[in-house]
Amino acid sequence: MSKTGNRGASRRSLLTTMGAAAIGLTFTSACSQAAKPAGGAEEAKLNFYNWDTYIGETTLADFKKASGVDVNMSLFATNDELFAKLKAGNPGYDVVVPSNEFVTRMGQAGLLMPLDHAKIPNMKNIDPAFLDPDYDKGRKFSMPYTWLVLGLGYRKSKMQGVPDSWKWVFDSPQYKGRIALLSESADLMRLSAKYLGHSVNDIPPEMVKQIEAMLIRQKPYVKAFHEDDGQTLLQNKDVDIVIEYNGDIAQVMKEDDDIGFIVPKEGSLLNSDTLCIPTGAPRPDNAHKFINYLLDAQAGAEISKTILYPTPNAAAKALMPDDYRNNPVIFPPADQMAKCEYGAFEGAERAQLYEEVITRVRAA
Structure with missing residues (x-):
């Protein structure tokens, strides 16, 4: 992972070494932001709950340029922590990154919103082997982000x-x-x-x-x-x-x-880590836009270059150098x-x- 200073602070501390401000992140409470302005349209914000070291260095800034949507990313350390947080009531997260079995568990517990595939055209970039997993048949609740x-x-x-x-x-x-x-x-x-x-x-x-x-x-x-x-x-x-x-x-x-x-x-x-929209997400349209952006070939390749996890995004993998595609680790x-x-x-x-x-x- 190409970052400066102290490296590899966890799975997935990009943020501590780059500085939150450098990539447009804040660590205010997710629920401190109102969901919608008076006009009813979603405000140009998104709360993203992710693992550490698990996003491209410029991905969030690039998404803001492309969409105008500002991403506030906060971090969790285990699936148990993520599950407990949402079980207590979604405090304002729009996109979360559970691992495979927790997609099943959270779906059964009513903690995930069904995805609208029509709003995720970049689903076409996913390797067909990842489109119908046992843990989420038909990709009702999740899109694949990485496997590991x-x-x-x-x-x-x-x-x-x-x-x-x-x-x-x-x-x-x-x-x-x-x-x-x-x-x-x-x-x-x-x-x-x-x-x-x-x-x-x-x-x-x-x-x-x-x-x-x-x-x-x-x-x-x-x-x-x-x-x-x-x-x-x-x-x-x-x-x-x-x-x-x-x-x-x-x-x-x-x-x-x-x-x-x-x-x-x-x-x-x-394991497979996935992109999901939790029940009660205040900005589901922005959430679909963000998930679709992360499944873009170039955006996916930039993420893979940073985090060095195997990608289920066939279009992104095709853009990666040989030392990634042929790395036996x-x-x-x-x-x-x-x-x-x-x-x-x-x-x-x-x-x-x-x-x-x-x-x-x-x-x-």
Whole structure:
């Protein structure tokens, strides 16, 4: 990610290093802005709730030039945080960026507005493989923004060989005190199940107990549970091995050739981050315009050049250089991808169970 100063502060701190004012952003409360002027037309504003380091350097300013709409971007760190915020009542967000299973969960909970595809003509740029996913059939509520895979980022000089298994973070003292795990509960449970030879979905009760015991046993060797800033911990040499997304590690690998990334041999968890309009969005027309703009080929390419995540936008990918399209960290080899799965939303009760397990692990 081409930015100045301290880099890669999280998944997805562009804002802290460029300065909010430099790209037309403010951090006022989303609900402090009135939705409509007296005439009834939407005001030229939009509240965007996004992950950190997850937008092009000039995307928001470019959208304002093209549309006249000023984007106010604020940040969340986990899907759990996003869900809780909207569950309590939309405070004024127009576009949000949930991951795949949370699209299902939020749609079922009535937290998302159906999209008007007629207002998103750039949908034509999406790779057909992403048009009808199980988590949102027919793209009723979401448009794909990125896809991503979790793996192990590591400092090559500190490893004893290539860390090609989840064992080294879940079930071994070998790198004690130098390990960082992802904090998101469902992801941690699913990756543990993958290590134990199971699918990331439909984890049986006895395996849930086995995972909890394993992670509690591993806890003394874990330095941090990070909220998606694992690449920063790795880059700053706070840890030597970390569970992180491929795009985040690709960002720091550009600056530090001692950093590597691998999808472990057991397989991994795929995610897709999406663009959605939450129920109660005060400016749904501007929201559709913004989503359509982000799916433009050139705008999509500019985003990909900055965030280095794999894009589902075929037209944008075609504009990208070879060192992006052929990068095995951004687009892992087919044999690795064949062992990876999307996590399905399996109900609020299961989600709550996973949160309770990881809460106990972290308290152990």
